[in-house]
Structure formats: C-alpha cells, structure tokens
Amino acid sequence: MPVSQQKKRQQKMGKALQSFLQENLKTTHGRIVLCGLLVGLCYFPVWLGVLIERAFQGSPGLPLMLGVVGLALHELWKKRTQLIKETVGAEDQLLGHILILSGVVFFPFYRNAVWSQSLIWLIVLIGIACSSWGLGFFRKHTVPALLMALSVYPRPGETTRLLWELVTPYRALDHFMAWAGSLTLKAIGQTVEVQGAFVSLPQGSVEVGWGCNGFSMAVNIAMAGLVMGLLLKQSWQKVLLIMAFGAGTQHSTNHACHPCFGLLGTVLV
Numbered sequence: 001m002p003v004s005q006q007k008k009r010q011q012k013m014g015k016a017l018q019s020f021l022q023e024n025l026k027t028t029h030g031r032i033v034l035c036g037l038l039v040g041l042c043y044f045p046v047w048l049g050v051l052i053e054r055a056f057q058g059s060p061g062l063p064l065m066l067g068v069v070g071l072a073l074h075e076l077w078k079k080r081t082q083l084i085k086e087t088v089g090a091e092d093q094l095l096g097h098i099l100i101l102s103g104v105v106f107f108p109f110y111r112n113a114v115w116s117q118s119l120i121w122l123i124v125l126i127g128i129a130c131s132s133w134g135l136g137f138f139r140k141h142t143v144p145a146l147l148m149a150l151s152v153y154p155r156p157g158e159t160t161r162l163l164w165e166l167v168t169p170y171r172a173l174d175h176f177m178a179w180a181g182s183l184t185l186k187a188i189g190q191t192v193e194v195q196g197a198f199v200s201l202p203q204g205s206v207e208v209g210w211g212c213n214g215f216s217m218a219v220n221i222a223m224a225g226l227v228m229g230l231l232l233k234q235s236w237q238k239v240l241l242i243m244a245f246g247a248g249t250q251h252s253t254n255h256a257c258h259p260c261f262g263l264l265g266t267v268l269v
Contacts, residue, residue, distance in 0.1 A: 096131025
C-alpha cells in the first residue's frame, strides 16, 4: 500500500474515532458506554497476552479468537443500519447502564485472575448491547451476540470443559477414552486391563487425563468450523454439521491412538 494511501486511511480512522468520542460525550448514555469500553481497553492486553503465550506453546487459540472477534464485528457492521433504527425502552437502557457501571466499579478489584476480568467484560458487553439496542438485540442478532460471548475468555477449551463436567458424570470422557484406547491395544495383540481412567499393560500403565483425552482439540476444531461456516455464509444446519464432523473426526482419531502412545512406548522398550 502506498504511503499516501496509508496516511489517508489513518487520518480517516482518526477522524472517525474523534467523531465517535465527541458524539458519545454529549449524552449520559454515551459517557456510560465509553466508561464500559474503557474496561475492555484495560482487559485487552491481558486477553491478547494469554493468547500469544499459548500460541508459543502450540495452541491455535490466537488465530481462532481473532477470527471470532473479527467475524462478530463484521456481522455487527453489516447490520449497522438496522441497529441504528432500533428503539430502546427506558427499562432496557436502565438495566444496561446498571450492568456497565457495575462492571466499571468492580473491575479494578478483580484483576487478579483472567476469568474474573473476562466475566466482568462480558457483563459490560451485555450492558452496552442492552442499553444501546434493547434486550431484543440478543434475539434478533443471535450470531454476533454468540460470537462476542465466545471471544471474551482467551481459553475457550477451559470454559467448555467446565460446562462439560457440569452435565456429565465424573471423568466420563477420560473413562471412555481409556476404554477406546484399550480396544486399539487389544487389536494389535496386547493384554490390556482398564480400571476407570487407567489403562494397564504388563509393562506399565497410564492414566488418561484431561490433557490427553482430545477434548480441547475437538473444541478448537469445532470453533474453526463455526468461523469457516459463517464466513462462507452457510446455513446453520450446515455450520453445525461442519462443527460436528470436524470435532467428531478429530475425537475418533484421537481415541484410537493418543491414549496409547505412552503405553506403546513401554511395550517397545
């Protein structure tokens, strides 16, 4: 891009930002929204830092989360004409303001953990949407609302893990993966015993834990399927099918081999 065009674009963005600030400073609602956005500005370095750190550890979270945020903003931008015309009831606006101001007040006192900061930022985002476009926003514009909710915490695998553990028996997935891994070992002629999450061979045993049951990778693939499906403007049925197929394929491949690697090492040695 030529330098002149880059400068023009920067000037245009600067003017748009200045206009946005000036317009919001004129009203009480605008000033409250700016306070809420300040919370997001403070949380952003933490959010990005976690994603970058995990990227160096081999996690695909950084491009995925940036894709989710970008797609959410794109969806909102496409619907900006509709959003401008939305009417907001006094009760919805009051509720939104309470949520925003609560987040602003509590944020400085809960900065010791990423999850608490992300929860407060989510509350602020809900407050901004509620006070700006009404509660009907979450019903009429489900996709951007869902995408923004998915993006607030930089470790989506941990969030889905907690939800999974709430609705399933204790270590159900670990037990299933141990059983599935034992079938693979039996297929190659090994004598295997399974006790809960433990897979035992005469040469040794291994415990199938959360780090090797394939759930986190399945979540990442499902999120990638969601982003790709929405980018390609597929129907929700096809998007869900892509997500299920990607996560299911990964999980079936994982259960066939990953839990067995440690035991195969002991067998070969």
